[in-house]
Amino acid sequence: MVPTYKKEGLEAKPFIHYLPIVIACVMFAFVPTAMQTSCNGIFLPELGKDYGVPTSQISIYLTIGNLTAAVFAPIIGQLLARFDVRAITTIMLLGAAGSFFSLSISASLIQVWVSGALMTGFCTSFVGLVNPTILTRWFKDLKGTMIGIAAAFTGFGGVVFIPIGQSIISMVGYREAYLAYAVLILILCLPGSLLILRSHPHDRGMLPYMSEKRKAGLLHEEKPGMSTWTVDPSIAMKNPAFYLLGLATGILGWCLLLNPHFPTYVGTLEAAGVNVIITGAMLATLVSGSQGIGKLVLGALSDKSPMKTIVFAGCLGAFSVLAIWWGPTTLAMPLGAIAFGFFFATSAVLMPMLAGSVFGTGENYSIILGRSQTITKLITAPGAMVWPFLAENAGGWGTVFGCVAVLIVIVVLCSWLVRYFGSKIPHIPVDAEGNVINQK
Structure with a gap:
C-alpha cells in the first residue's frame, strides 16, 4: 500500500x-x-x-x-x-x-x-x-x-x-x-x-488528484515537487500558438456543423434513387450515440498524449466523411457515422487538453483558453449556413464532404503547430496553491 x-x-x-x-x-x-x-x-x-x-x-x-x-x-x-x-x-x-x-x-x-x-x-x-x-x-x-x-x-x-x-x-x-x-x-x-x-x-486541504504510481515516485524523491506551471497571458497572446489554437478549434467547429445536415444528405440520395443502407434518422442516431463513448475513449487516450490523440481523431474524422460520402449503399456508411461520433470528442475534450499541454494548467489557463475561444466562436458562427449553401450552389454534397475532409487535415496540422510554437513560451512554475515559485 x-x-x-x-x-x-x-x-x-x-x-x-x-x-x-x-x-x-x-x-x-x-x-x-x-x-x-x-x-x-x-x-x-x-x-x-x-x-x-x-x-x-x-x-x-x-x-x-x-x-x-x-x-x-x-x-x-x-x-x-x-x-x-x-x-x-x-x-x-x-x-x-x-x-x-x-x-x-x-x-x-x-x-x-x-x-x-x-x-x-x-x-x-x-x-x-x-x-x-x-x-x-x-x-x-x-x-x-x-x-x-x-x-x-x-x-x-x-x-x-x-x-x-x-x-x-x-x-x-x-x-x-x-x-x-x-x-x-x-x-x-x-x-x-x-x-x-x-x-x-x-x-x-488537498493536492490535485495523483495516481498511486505518481505518489510512490514523489515519495522516493529527495526533493519531491508537486509544482505545476503556467504562462504569462500577454506573452502567450504574442505567440502564434494562441491564434492557431483558436483557428484549429474554429475550423473544427465548421467540420462538426456537418452533423445536422446528414439527414438532408441522405434524403437527397433517396430522392435520386440511391438505395441507401440506413435512413437519415438512423445515421443521426448512430452519430449521437457514439459521441458519448468517443468522449470517454479519447479523453482517456489524451492523458497519454493530447497530440497523438488528435492525430488519431483526425484519421477517424477523415475516414468518417469519406465513408459516408463514398459508401452510402454499404456498411461503410454506419461505420462512418460511428467514427464521426468519436471525432466529435475532439472539440470538447482534446482541444482543452491541447491548451493545457501548451499553456499549462495554472491559474492563467482559463484566461488563455477563454480568449482563444473568442477566435473560435467568431470563426464558427457562420458555419451553420455554409454547408447547405455549398450543397445547393457549388456542386452538391460531394463538394461539402471534400471540403470537410481537407479542413480536418488543416485542424491536425494547426494542432501540431500549436505544440511547436507553444514549446517556445517560457514556463512559470507555481505551487499547489497557485503561487509563483521563486527560482532564484
Whole structure:
C-alpha cells in the first residue's frame, strides 16, 4: 500500500474525495448544456408555428448565440481566474435558467433571438471552458478522462431531456417545456454549484488528484515537487500558438456543423434513387450515440498524449466523411457515422487538453483558453449556413464532404503547430496553491 503523500500541509487523497467535483461538472453538462445543444430540435418547429415563420428564421439565434459566446468566453475565463468558482457557476446557472424562462414567456421574435442567444452563451460555456478549468485544477492525473466523462453527459442528457420536453410539449405546449427546463436547471445544478464546488483542491486541504504510481515516485524523491506551471497571458497572446489554437478549434467547429445536415444528405440520395443502407434518422442516431463513448475513449487516450490523440481523431474524422460520402449503399456508411461520433470528442475534450499541454494548467489557463475561444466562436458562427449553401450552389454534397475532409487535415496540422510554437513560451512554475515559485 502506498503511503499518503503530503506537501506544504496539503494531502493527495484517494479518488473518492475528488468524485464530488466530477459529479458537479457532470451535472453542468448533463442539464443546461444538454438542454441547449441536444434539445433544440424539439422547440424550433413549435416556435416556427407559433410565430408563423420558417424554422430557419428562428434558428438565427444559434448564429447570434455563437457571437454571444465569443463575447462571454474571455470574460468568464478572466472571472474564473480571479473569483470563487462557485460565484461564477451560480451566476451562469441563473443566467441559463433565466434564458429558458424568458423563452417560456416570449412575446416577440426579437425576444426569442435574444433569449436564445443568451442561453447559448451561458450553456455552451460550461463544457467548453468551465469544466476544463475546474477539472485541470483538481486532477494532476486523469484530466482528459475526467473532462471526457463530463463532456459525454451532454449526449446522455439529450437522451433524458428530449423525451421529457416532447411529452410536456404534446400535453401542454412548448412554453411549459421551457419553464420546466428552467426549473430543472435550478433544482439539479444549484446545490452542486453552491455546496460541492471549490475553486482549487487546496481549498479543502488537498493536492490535485495523483495516481498511486505518481505518489510512490514523489515519495522516493529527495526533493519531491508537486509544482505545476503556467504562462504569462500577454506573452502567450504574442505567440502564434494562441491564434492557431483558436483557428484549429474554429475550423473544427465548421467540420462538426456537418452533423445536422446528414439527414438532408441522405434524403437527397433517396430522392435520386440511391438505395441507401440506413435512413437519415438512423445515421443521426448512430452519430449521437457514439459521441458519448468517443468522449470517454479519447479523453482517456489524451492523458497519454493530447497530440497523438488528435492525430488519431483526425484519421477517424477523415475516414468518417469519406465513408459516408463514398459508401452510402454499404456498411461503410454506419461505420462512418460511428467514427464521426468519436471525432466529435475532439472539440470538447482534446482541444482543452491541447491548451493545457501548451499553456499549462495554472491559474492563467482559463484566461488563455477563454480568449482563444473568442477566435473560435467568431470563426464558427457562420458555419451553420455554409454547408447547405455549398450543397445547393457549388456542386452538391460531394463538394461539402471534400471540403470537410481537407479542413480536418488543416485542424491536425494547426494542432501540431500549436505544440511547436507553444514549446517556445517560457514556463512559470507555481505551487499547489497557485503561487509563483521563486527560482532564484
